[in-house]
Amino acid sequence: MRRGHREGTTVGRPREFDVDDALQAALRVFWKKGFEGASLTDLTEAMGITRPSLYAAYGNKEQLFVKALDCFQSTCLGFVESALASPDAASVLRNLLYGYADCYTAQGEPRGSLKTNGALVCSEASEPVRCELVRRRREDEAALERRLERARQEGDLPKDADPAALAAFVMTVAQGMSVQAASGADRETLHAVVRTALRAMPISCGDHRCVTT
């Protein structure tokens, strides 16, 4: 039904804006104001396009948000995948938490996480978006739990450690840092929070980051 942007061939008038650039602009607006706080006027002005162009290229506001969320994940949160791929539990935890702290206080970017702050509470109309964010946050926690369970099997986490509880704690700290960043906390403060959090781990994660990979 909906006319999509045909991939290879170029029939008809070519698009005058770059879809990815405009999506980046939309991401910043959602990131700063949240899904409900960002109006179509805010979005189209920042993206430099008109409403019909937005709907033709991205579907609707909700689909645009999800696309922006994917963009946020693959760029701003790109470090998560590599952090989980770190060789041992200590470096996983260290890279993950310092990575979040840095991401949430990046120069020239909105503070905090789109995934945490984008739609924490909302009206009924936006429930689908809120649920999608909940789903993704849970998946993040589950992925960390799986990685810690693997570490336990491999012996670099004590046998009596609780991967589920540790993952819940780490993600709680990460989400708390997102709130702190949105409240104006600076990077130094979040680094101190990470140092404190790492002391709660059943292994020594070191006081400084990047000790290994």
Next chain:
Amino acid sequence: MRRGHREGTTVGRPREFDVDDALQAALRVFWKKGFEGASLTDLTEAMGITRPSLYAAYGNKEQLFVKALDCFQSTCLGFVESALASPDAASVLRNLLYGYADCYTAQGEPRGSLKTNGALVCSEASEPVRCELVRRRREDEAALERRLERARQEGDLPKDADPAALAAFVMTVAQGMSVQAASGADRETLHAVVRTALRAMPISCGDHRCVTT
């Protein structure tokens, strides 16, 4: 200018609703949907009053939110004051964190904290509300820092402990738990998070709550 409810005397037709009961109802709506997500229709329906009654009794939506926030503080967060008044640092930290965990997962209440989730991000129109929440969260952290500094002076916290860093960590965990609760985490999960967080403290806070006071 605005016609207020005169205190002692009762001139004119008496109000047909209870101001405090209606405020409680408004609190639940704001708590669940946030400041922007709660419409006047949501509010007046839950409060059982009409718009003109709302404006006559509370001013406007923003003032109603602040009144609801005060109500939230004095009832749901009433434990904070007594937690800070605990005799030693260990019981302060324990009572504070378990208190937050319980408050955020109270049966029959919205999940999480109005102070954290109520307006984390928003449109420009709601910036005053967001700033007020930021202000109050900072004040909470500052109050905890002062209490921990006192504990350091009194000797039940090591001399080399960092009250500011500890307070930032504890409030980060609390705010993170608010996000987790809003995502559906249950009380057991948050209690496990608290147990883990307490391990990061430079003193033994015990594995169970309410050891003293």
Next chain:
DNA sequence: CAGACACCATACCAGTCGGTATTATATCGC
């Protein structure tokens, strides 16, 4: 009772919300 007063209910306000129909325009294959 007379009158003042403040409440309640209805109906309404301008402005904005997300979303679209319509029309004009630019680029393609042929």
Next chain:
DNA sequence: GCGATATAATACCGACTGGTATGGTGTCTG
């Protein structure tokens, strides 16, 4: 050049936003 196609721009839609003017109603004081 010509038709087909897909863009861009404008103007518009009904619904809803926070907020209010108006008129009827009930309770008080004198």
